[in-house]
Amino acid sequence: xxxxxxxxxxxxxxxxxxxxxxxxxxxxxxxxxxxxxxxxxxxxxxxxxxxxxxxxxxxxxxxxxxxxxxxxxxxxxxxxxxxxxxxxxxxxxxxxxxxxxxxxxxxxxxxxxxxxxxxxxxxxxxxxxxxxxxxxxxxxxxxxxxxxxxxxxxxxxxxxxxxxxxxxxxxxxxxxxxxxxxxxxxxxxxxxxx
Amino acid sequence: xxxxxxxxxxxxxxxxxxxxxxxxxxxxxxxxxxxxxxxxxxxxxxxxxxxxxxxxxxxxxxxxxxxxxxxxxxxxxxxxxxxxxxxxxxxxxxxxxxxxxxxxxxxxxxxxxxxxxxxxxxxxxxxxxxxxxxxxxxxxxxxxxxxxxxxxxxxxxxxxxxxxxxxxxxxxxxxxxxxxxxxxxxxxxxxxxxxxxxxxxxxxxxxxxxxxxxxxxxxxxxxxxxxxxxxxxxxxxxxxxxxxxxxxxxxxxxxxxxxxxxxxxxxxxxxxxxxxxxxxxxx
Ligand code: SF4
Ligand code: SF4
Numbered sequence: 271x272x273x274x275x276x277x278x279x280x281x282x283x284x285x286x287x288x289x290x291x292x293x294x295x296x297x298x299x300x301x302x303x304x305x306x307x308x309x310x311x312x313x314x315x316x317x318x319x320x321x322x323x324x325x326x327x328x329x330x331x332x333x334x335x336x337x338x339x340x341x342x343x344x345x346x347x348x349x350x351x352x353x354x355x356x357x358x359x360x361x362x363x364x365x366x367x368x369x370x371x372x373x374x375x376x377x378x379x380x381x382x383x384x385x386x387x388x389x390x391x392x393x394x395x396x397x398x399x400x401x402x403x404x405x406x407x408x409x410x411x412x413x414x415x416x417x418x419x420x421x422x423x424x425x426x427x428x429x430x431x432x433x434x435x436x437x438x439x440x441x442x443x444x445x446x447x448x449x450x451x452x453x454x455x456x457x458x459x460x461x462x463x464x
Numbered sequence: 465x466x467x468x469x470x471x472x473x474x475x476x477x478x479x480x481x482x483x484x485x486x487x488x489x490x491x492x493x494x495x496x497x498x499x500x501x502x503x504x505x506x507x508x509x510x511x512x513x514x515x516x517x518x519x520x521x522x523x524x525x526x527x528x529x530x531x532x533x534x535x536x537x538x539x540x541x542x543x544x545x546x547x548x549x550x551x552x553x554x555x556x557x558x559x560x561x562x563x564x565x566x567x568x569x570x571x572x573x574x575x576x577x578x579x580x581x582x583x584x585x586x587x588x589x590x591x592x593x594x595x596x597x598x599x600x601x602x603x604x605x606x607x608x609x610x611x612x613x614x615x616x617x618x619x620x621x622x623x624x625x626x627x628x629x630x631x632x633x634x635x636x637x638x639x640x641x642x643x644x645x646x647x648x649x650x651x652x653x654x655x656x657x658x659x660x661x662x663x664x665x666x667x668x669x670x671x672x673x674x675x676x677x678x679x680x681x682x683x684x685x686x687x688x689x690x691x692x693x694x695x696x697x698x699x700x701x702x703x704x705x706x707x708x709x710x711x712x713x714x715x716x717x718x719x720x721x722x723x724x725x726x727x728x729x730x731x732x733x734x735x736x737x738x739x740x741x742x743x744x745x746x747x
Contacts, residue, residue, distance in 0.1 A: 353655035354621035388663040396509040406473040
């Protein structure tokens with residue numbers, strides 16, 4: 271919650287905070303945050319606000335305050351499920367979901383992750399599998415995730431068994447004919463784009 | 465009619481999606497030509513970590529469409545649909561980025577010469593196929609099945625251009641055309657938890673509960689979906705729910721039944737919550 275009377279627990283250096291804020295404003299649609307009227311429509315529309323450190327409206331208030339380290343550390347963007355409900359409803363047409371994506375990328379780049387959140391790791395193995403095989407296989411992804419979170423996995427046995435019984439569990443990954451094409455493509459960008 | 469087809473990663477192992485799409489397309493004369501050696505669209509994952517790579521993944525799919533001469537790409541997954549449409553919009557507005565991306569693709573002998581339209585199979589079924597192809601074939605008893613149409617998030621959003629973002633009608637109208645009874649409800653575009661459902665089951669289950677409770681309250685006997693992730697979440701997410709489980713068939717499975725195709729040919733035995741009791745209504 272926003273409370274200006276207590277010191278912010280995770281304030282970065284003012285200069286760094288300002289840099290991050292500028293970077294966010296420079297991403298496509300980022301500057302639109304300045305037009306946010308703090309109406310709260312996004313927060314009221316969001317399916318997972320009850321899990322979020324800051325609901326979207328509040329997160330944008332923090333951005334404008336320059337409290338960027340707190341923003342980047344918060345679990346809010348990682349709990350964003352990309353349902354676009356906020357975006358289609360925002361009276362100022364602010365691309366809220368795209369800003370959540372941008373914040374995730376900035377946090378990932380800065381190596382700041384909300385403690386214990388499971389999405390950064392899941393995205394990582396998903397993206398690794400894409401780079402390796404060119405395609406994703408649900409059951410393989412679940413298996414790799416399960417190795418990281420064995421306790422979590424136990425609660426999913428029922429679903430796993432159900433998929434087995436209905437012959438929907440793949441034991442080998444689906445692949446492109448030549449997955450190296452994707453690995454090469456994804457690597458090549460570093461030398462050309464930006 | 466011939467279409468370039470992008471099945472996406474979740475298509476093959478799903479609860480009879482592939483079976484029913486193929487059977488229905490055969491029955492009504494739609495030819496889906498799979499783009500050879502397609503790659504994952506990156507879904508919401510790649511764009512969360514790396515925007516340029518996300519654009520490259522989707523751009524390669526567009527380039528395949530160019531190579532094989534398709535001016536439209538048809539998908540069966542809402543997440544693919546939105547990932548593709550978002551990149552399309554960006555590339556359409558940014559010739560510079562398109563040129564850079566084409567430069568990356570050239571090593572594989574690919575390039576985007578025309579940005580293809582991105583369409584969901586529902587749009588093809590509803591808009592391109594003559595309504596008469598669907599009507600009048602339904603076996604007796606189809607009208608006794610009460611269906612709730614569930615669209616999920618990513619068909620009508622983020623831009624609300626395909627259909628109304630909160631009260632879409634396309635799937636409702638299509639199901640009606642097939643001869644089913646359609647129930648009105650307010651959960652059409654509520655979120656099912658998407659990719660968060662897997663790591664955050666307990667947190668996302670209330671979302672599924674809300675959808676199932678709403679459609680049941682309105683008298684639905686099945687809730688139909690058009691996205692593999694929605695189907696899995698609604699189907700598997702009822703595991704701990706009290707009360708009788710609600711079957712979650714794909715819209716293509718309902719289409720197949722209405723065309724008189726056999727439940728097994730439509731992969732209906734692959735649903736986690738069985739639909740057998742309802743099938744007995746069809747004669
Ligand atoms: S809905 Fe838009 S204007 Fe309202 S608080 Fe959210 S971002 Fe700001
Ligand atoms: S797109 Fe993200 S932030 Fe917006 S309503 Fe959905 S989950 Fe919440």
